[in-house]
Structure formats: C-alpha cells, structure tokens
Amino acid sequence: MMRFLLLFSRQGKLRLQKWFTPIPEREKKKIVRDMTTMVLARKPRSCNFLHWKDLKIVYKRYASLYFCCGLDAEENELIALEMLHRYVELLDKYFGNVCELDIIFNFEKAYFILDEFLLGGEIQETSKQVVSRAIEASDMLQEAEIDNSDYDLELGWP
C-alpha cells in the first residue's frame, strides 16, 4: 500500500501532497523535510529506490518536478515506479503536454486525477481511458453548470 505521494520541485517546494494513512501533522512535516533533502541530494542516474525507516521510497524526476512516494515494505518498487509514470501520463493526457506550471495552478485538478487513479493508497483503475473519461465527465459537468443547460449527468459515464 502506498503511504504517501509527494510532488516537489527542484527547489524543494511542495507542489502536491497526498497522505493515504492518517499521520500526525508533525510527522508529515518531518517526512516532507526528509524526503526533499534525501531525494534532492541524489545524483542523476542513481537508483530510484531509497529507504526511510521501515518504508520504501520510490522517486522519479520528470523535468523539474520530483514525484516521490512511500510504500510498505512488501511492495514492489518497480511497479511503484510505473505507477508514478502512469500518473504522469494521466496528467499529460489531461493537461496536454503537462508542465510544472499546470500543476502549480491547477493542483486541485491534479488531486482529482489522483483520486480517480489511486484510492486509499491502492491502485483503483489502471486503464488510462477510464480514468480520463471519469475526469472528463466531471469537467463536462462544470461547463454544463456554467451554461445552465440541462446536461444529462449520466451521459458522462462510460
């Protein structure tokens, strides 16, 4: 099970944080601090897996943004790496060639996408199409609402 997912910039600025298990505020701050220092200190082309206490840390850098997650000890590191990748793909599909700025200014969208992809720290839907459709459906909703038209909500669902 994934315990947390953090997105932070090269400068160590947090762009998104998601905690899948209840963790006290102080502990969260410590984890964020430890993760940024640990991950940012890594040289390029080194191993993407780290250890932190009893957690496995898997991180990957996409352009200027680091994706970093903490996993239970029995999890498979490689698949977690692909999980991060799939999330990036989803973001990319949604924003159309995603960049850090998209995430900075539309972080709530990034959260929505994440919620359709992972739920409670486990992968919920692996199909890219299904996730995108779910997000699109919600966004259609937004437009429908703005237009005040009678949009059939059920249409959005696959």
Added chain:
Amino acid sequence: MSDVVEKTLSALPSLLSLDSNAGAGKLSSTSKLGNLIRGITELTSKHDEEKLIKKELAAIKEQVASPNTTMRQMKEIMVRAIYCEMLGYQASVSYIHAIKLAQQGSVLEKRLGYLAVSLFLNESDEFLLLLVNTVLKDLQSTNLNEVCMALTAVSQMFPKDMIPAILPIVEEKLTHPKEVIRRKAVLALYKFYLIAPNQVQHIHSKFRKALCDKDPGVMTASLHIYLQLVKESPESYKDLTVSFVTILRQVVGGKLPMDFNYHSVPAPWLQIQLLRILAYLGKEDQGTSEMMYDVLEESLRRAEMNHNITYAILYECVKSIYTVYPKAELLEKAAKCIGNFVLSPKINLKYLGLKALTYVVAQDPNLALPHQMTIIECLDHSDIIIKRATLELLFRITNAQNVTVIVEKMLEFLRQSSNDYSTVDLVGKVAELAEKYSPDNGWFVQTMNSVFSLGGDRMQPDIPNNFLRLLAEGFDSVEEDRQLRLFAVDSYVLLLQGETASLPQCFLQVISWVLGEYAHLRPDQASDPGKVMRLLTRLLDQRHASAQTRRWILSALTKLCSSPVSIALARDVGERYFGSLDTVLRQRAHELMILSQDAGLRGRVLSAEGRLEHVEVDSSLSFLDGHVSEALAAGAAPYKPPHQRQEELAHEKALSLEPYGLSLPVSLSTCSITDRLTDRQSPTRLSISSSVSGNSTELSLKGGSTTLKLDGVKRVWGKEGYLVQQPKEVVEETPLPPTELPSPLGSFQSPVSQTQTASPGPEPDQERQQLASSLFVGVGTHHSVCLMGRTEAAPQRFRRKPKGTGSSSGTSEHSSNSSHSSSGTAAGNTLDSTTAATGQQISQHALGHPPVNGNPIVETPGPLPPVRDGGVAAEIPTGHTDSGTLADPNEDPVPVRPRDLPLISHLPAELSGLARSKLTTLCPGPDPGLALSSCRVYKEDALVLVVFVSNNSDSTLHRVALRFTSKQLEVSCVSGDLVEEVKGHSVATCQYAVVMMRASVDVELAGLVSYQRVPGQPRATPFSLRLSLKHFIRPLTVSTGEYGKMWLSFSHDVKQNLRLITAGDQSPLTATLDTLRDRLHLHVVDIIGSEGIVACRLLRGQPCLLHCRVHADSLAVWLRSPIPEFPDSLLYHCQKALAEA
C-alpha cells in the same frame, strides 16, 4: 518520458506574466488564487512567505465568516485554503466550511468540498462526524457523480464508529449496474476491512461475487481485499487457489481488453497482485503450490520484453517462486532470471537483483557464487543505496572465514554514511557478526571499538550491554578471559591518552566500566597505580562527558582506589564533586570520600578477592515477604503486573456496569503466592540476560566444539593468506578463478566471473579476484545449513560459560554495576531489532532442523491425537486423557460428594474419552432437592463445560434452564439449553462450549438456573464457577522455523525468572518444561542445551510463545504474544504451576 514534461519552465515569473501557457491559461489571471500563487513564487525568503500566508489566512477567515459568501465563492476560497495547507500552514478555520461545501454545494462545489475534506481531515478527526449525513445522502443520490464522490471520500477516511451507518448502502452498491460504482464500493469495503475488520465479516460472500465480476476493473479492486485476507489466514482461502490461477492464466494469455494493457503488457498491476496472493497461498503447502507451478512458469516465460514493467512482474514472480513450496526446475529458472537483474546495466534492476539474491542465498548460498564479481563491483558502487544492499547480501553469507573482510567493508561503509537509520541497523549487524565469528581477541576488541565509535549514541543499547556481559561472564578458559580483558583495557588506555572528544557517550561508559573492573590486570598497574585513575579523572573533567557518563566514571574510580596514590586522587575527585548539583553524582562522590578515608571499609568492599566472589542477589526480594504480608494484612492492594494495572485503569474510566463482588481478580491467598514467586528483576538485568539469549542458544548448539583456533583461520586469512591462495601466474594468465585453491575455496568457478572479468584491466582485476576469494570463501562448499556458520566445526569463539556450573565473577559485579547506573542509557535497555534478530537465529539455527524448504516440520512429541473436526491441528497431551492424572490435579479443594461417581456416568458418550476435570459442586442453594455439578472437558477446539442438574427430590422438575453471563467468556450452548423435565432422582446434563475472549488470569462465570417445581411457578438460583486461563490453553504445534517467524512478529512481551524444578535423572530444564507442559497444556517445541522454546495458544485465539533459558539456578522466561494480556496471565499460571509442583 522527459519529453512529456519537456516544456517545464524554469523562469517561472517571466512566463507567468505571459500567461499563454496551457495550464496557466485555464486560470483566470485576475483570480485570487492566481495572485496568491504568483505572489508566493515571487518571494525570496521564508519569512516573507509566512507573512503573505498569514495575510491570506486572515482574508480567508473573514470571507468564510461572512454570510454573503456564496457557495461558488466558497469553492474558490477552499482552493486557496488547500494551497495554504499544502505549503504547511494550518487553515483550520476553513475545515468546517469544507464540510459545509460538500453538504450544500452543487455537484461541482460538492466535489471540491469533498476533496478539501479529504485533504484537511483524517479518520480520527471529530469534524468527520459532521460529514456522515452528507455521505449518507449522496450515496443514495440518483446522480452518479454524487455517489462516486461519496464513495471516494469514504474510501479515504471515514470514522470507524460510523461504518455501520453506511455499510448497508455501500454493500448495496456492489450490485450497481455501473462498474465504476461497483469498483469504488469494493475499495470502500477494503478500507472498512482495514480499519474495522470485524464490521465487514458478514459480507465475505459478497467479496467473492466481486471477484467474479464481469468487469476486470472491479475484479482487480477486489484483489486488494483478498490479498489482505489471504495474508492474514491463508488456510481459509485455499479453495480459491484455482480461481486465482485461472485469472492469472487468462491475464497472462492476453484475454483482457486492450484497455488494461500498460505499455503492451497485459494488466501488470493485476498480475503482480495475483502473484502475491499465490505466494501466500502456496507458502509451505505442497498441494496448493503444485496447482500454481504451471502458471508461475508461464508468467516467467511470457515476461520477456525488456521494459521496466516486465521486470516488475518478473521480480514478483521470482519472489513467489521462492516463497511457495520449492520445485527444483522452477527455482533454477528463477535463479537464472535473477542473473538478468544483477547483470543489468540499469541501476534499479541491479538493486532489485541484489535484494533478490539476499533472500535467495538463504536457501542456497551457491547462487551468490556466479555473481561474485558483480557483487564486488557493487560494493564499490558510487550509489550508496547499491552499496548498502550489497552489504546486506554479504551479511547473509558471512561465516567464520570471511568475517574479517566483510566486517571491514561494513565499517568502511559506516565511516562514509550519514544516514541515521541505516547506521543503527548496520552497526547492530557488525556487532552481531563480530560476536559470532570473531577470529581473535585483538580483532574483536578493535571491531567493537569501531562499532562503538561509529554507532555512537544512536545504536541499540543492548550492543554495549552484550559486550560488557561477554567480557564479564567470560568463556571456558580463564587465561583467554584474562587476555581478552587485558586487551580491552590496553586499547582503552591508549584511546584515553588521545583525543576523547569525538567518542560517543556510550563508548566512554563502556570504557569506564571495563577500566574500573579490569585495570588491575595491567602489568604496570602495580608500578603506576595512578595512571588509569588519572586518565579517567581527565575524562571526568572534560566538558563533553555527560552527567550520565560521569556517574560511570565515578563508579570506576571508586573501584580503582586501592593504592595510596589512587586514594589521594580519589579524594581530590571526591572533593570536587562533593557539591555537584547532580544528586547521583554527589552521592557517588560521598561514597568515594568515605571509602578513601576508611581503609577497613575499603578492604571489605573492594577486596581483590571480592571480585571473584559471586554476590548472591536475591532477585525475588524474598526478604520483603514479611513487609508485604503485613501490608496486605493492613489492607494494602496486592501487586498487579503492569498490563493488568493498565487494563483496570482503562476500565475505571468507563462506568462500571457489572455488579460488584463477582470479579475479584486476585484473591488474597493467591496474591501471596505471587509475591513469593514474583521474581521481577530490575529492568536492566532482565534485558541484559534476555538479549543475549538468542546467541547463546546457538552457542549451546555447538556444545561439543571448542573455541576457534586462530592458527587454522590465519593461514587462510592473514594478509599473507591471500597470496597463498592466489598464485600470481594464475591471475595474470587468465581471469579464470583459481582452480588450485585449497579445497574449501575450490568451488566458486562460474561462467559469469569469466565473462565479467574480461572488461577491467588486469590489476584491479587481481584485487577483485582476491577480494572475491576472501568474500566468498566458505560459501558454497557447505550445504545451505552451514551458511550462517551452523554446522561448521568451530566457528564460535566467544562461547559463554554455561550457567550454573559456577557463576563467574563478572556477573555479579556487572549486575551490581548496572544497577548503579540503572537510569542510564546504556543500561536502560529495551527489546529492539537486534534482539529480534537474535531471536530469529534461534529459529534458524537452534534446534538442529535443517530448514527443509518451506516444508513445516511439525513436531509431535507424543502420538498425534485424532483430529476431530479438521480444524487447526492441536493436541491434548495424551497424558491427560487418563482420568487419573487430570489436567489440573491441583484443583481447588471442593468437597466432592460421594454421589460423584454415578454422575460421571451421565457424561455424554462423545466426551467420555477426553481429558476432563473433577466434578465441582455448584450452588449448594436453598433448594435441597436440586444439585448442580459441573466438570470441564478439554476438547482440542473448545472447553466444554458439562453441567449436571440432579434432581434429588421425588417430584419432577420442569423447564430447567441455565443462563450464563460473563463479559470475558463466550458461552454457547451445545446441548441441553432447556430441559423440559427432570424426573425425580435423575440427572440432566447440559453442555456449553466456553471460549475466553480476552486472556486473563481467571474469570468468574456467573450463572442462573431457573426451573419450575410446580408448573407455572418459576424459581431461580444463582451459581458461579471459576475458570482459569489454563483451561483455555491448548498446545500450539509449530516447528522451530515457524516459531522463529512468529516470535519476530509478536510485539507484546514479558520477562521473568521462574523457579527451576529438579527431578531425578532429568535435567532441571527438561523437568521444568515437562511440568509446565503437563499442567498448562503447552507444547514444548524444542530443547537445546540450556534453552527451550515452548508454544501454546488460547482457544480460538492468539498464540503465546515462551523462550526459556536456564540462568544460574532459575529459569529466565521470556513470553511473547500478539495480545498484551496473555503473557502476563500465562506467566502467573506458570509460576503457580511450578510452585505447586
């Protein structure tokens, strides 16, 4: 992938002003959020950011409070609040409004409201209770979006206590026509299962339906639940193996829609999940494993594309193959697959390859041999993570022959590493290896010095404790002891002469203690008695020495003042610390002063011979017995073990609804027994004695062997040793591994090393070859069992003196010393990972079972009892079936009436063959015509309480019914709940199965018998009986290996010393354990030397493990269980059983 995010902008502000970017474009440039984000990115200092956010939060507070704020505005505010929270500032004022937004907003606002709630709150937050109604409403909404949102929110956090409120509706969603709803419902139930497993127990059948769902997404989601369930009890889900295998075969065969492909690999997440489930199912189960061999092989074969995702599947597949019951052919293929990982140029794969090897070598060390050159390369890898993983692997293949090289590599790593977590772990491993395989005194002391200086004060406190204990207790040879101690003293004197500021406190404490105890061994101590004193005094005055360390130093000084020179020094020190603010220090100083002034006292307290005397420590505190009984007589509360106290405290907080008088936990009489027997020692000593136990088990195993002789090892190992093994011409000619090595090294040729060595130049190559030969020496020549040095002839140098053959001088002194410093860090020792590791050794090494791969060796000390219901194999010791030696011969002396014998004949036939207790008379109630008796029948899966209702009058009894009430017991009727009539002078029997819900010493079971002598006139008489924990204990038949695994996974433990029983020709340990076995239904798993391991379980409940070690003339028992109350209560019964024996 970098092209995906290619256009990330490093010059953030400049682009912000352009606002042409796709992401930024979606955001109105004038929005408040945009301004906030832009404002923050432009700031340079943390201080400015704080100021800006404070301002923002104040604005948010004002806006949310305003009644004019619309929901749409609220949504925008909430996004800003989320942003502030993300930056680490609490926006608590908006929490309640987030809930409101989820409650009252339109669908879109609701969505954001739910998101904000899930980010702001966690499941223990009380605010969440306010969300329950909203969730309930949305779950029932006709709008699918709302249902989805509610399910998403519920799967992330939901108050545990409120689950029943929404559970039926969530369950209902499992049959919803839309798969997305079904999928989310399954995940919500998974979440519920994780936080409150018993609440969803009744819907297991629905999980099965989800597993068979026609939508693969829903099926995938249900596997999360199954993974969890199978992990917890694989036994209950064996029947699903075929289904899982079929699903996996279909997935691997590409039967799923293309939609589920990831980089053209079919549903990798699903595959991995299934492989994991299969691993749990096939573990140690040949039959189940056989069902999955084919599909595992197919997975291995199919995953051949060179992409990360296929490697992820391969890795999981290899793991499963090595977890299930082994099949040689598959293992071979898996091992080959690991080769691909290890040899891969991709660093991530290399890392995983090393990790895979780490657990593979545990089964077959030969598998490390083909990769030795890679391993050596990894040892010098620039990435510290790879290095660390390599060391972990080396740790597993350490033996007496390669220990020096491996430990040197580990220390080298420690000197460079700065990571706290890995340092603590690795330091423990070095200490363990040093103690286990040390070739000589000098090396051992030097290594431990490095351990102490590198590990610092973060390391596990039992490392210094173990070390001191080892020095103090000594080994078989007096001369060896002397040499080791002298070596330590000499090296410490040398250290103290240098710079001490960098030494950690715990090392200084070790140094002080050793110098205090053994400085007299130095040859120059007589000529220059003040030398060590002066060094210690200098240390005492240094500023970096903590108060704790100073106490140790003062204690050492006290022991050293024997000559006039040292007395003068001591007096000097004493005067300086006479007025110290630290009370302990001041007391030590006072003691020192008095000792230095009084030669007579000094002679008595610190006599040279006194060191060798064994100080009798009355750890049972029996001299307090009088005081205790007086206090008890005066009405003081009896002693209760900590767990019980805590429990009672917890009970006190709630209202007590139980009538008084029914549950006096410990009566006065039993209490005095406890007091006499309670052998609780100071926590310090306890932990010391227990923490080494793991190693000593192993030591005693090799009982016959003498200590390792250095000459044998040195020939292989000294610096010159490498050259001997590595004739020059061989290396220069060809990179082939030397074949003319002495026989123990001969077997590590490998195709891989041949290909590997081609690339590097000849010289580093030679170095590596040498390193390889030194690292892998001894590996592979023996069978796996010897990997950890188990069957080697004489690997163990530090063999502790067997206890009981005459206590060594050190023990007493050490224990007295450590009680001096009981508040100290070094002494205040707790269980930790290192002891856990030694615990594991017990399981692996101890008991001489070659670990047959995955095949549980179930030991059966006696004939196996007939398995009655196919449940968990358990047994009632056959000795008990004989009614002559009933399970508890020490039954409370209840007057047994002469009519008992006939009563027994009423015992139901199906119970007659089983062990049972004597008859006990219940309720000598007001009605002389009615008599109740009971007896307990010990079935393997239940405690059956048989109640005999005898009607002694002439008239008939009608509608006789028994009712039991007990909070701690679960009583269910087997037969005879209501007997319509009992004729005159006849007997009716009622059977009840009783299960103890929570372990406690003993429990009062209150009952009420109702009957009608004259129809229509009900009468009732209360009665009660006492049931004790031991009635509910059943032996737990496990193998040593299983025991070891369980031991590590249990968190609650209790340690105590018990009385040893001496009986005839048996060894005291065997006699004691046999007594416990017979009286308490325990299962003695194994006895090795001076240690024994014992296991039992609570009926339909959790197990408890006991680890017993003979320590002087008592039995040090260490109990572990997953539940806190069990060890305490069991310990009480052990004490009682031994006292009565």
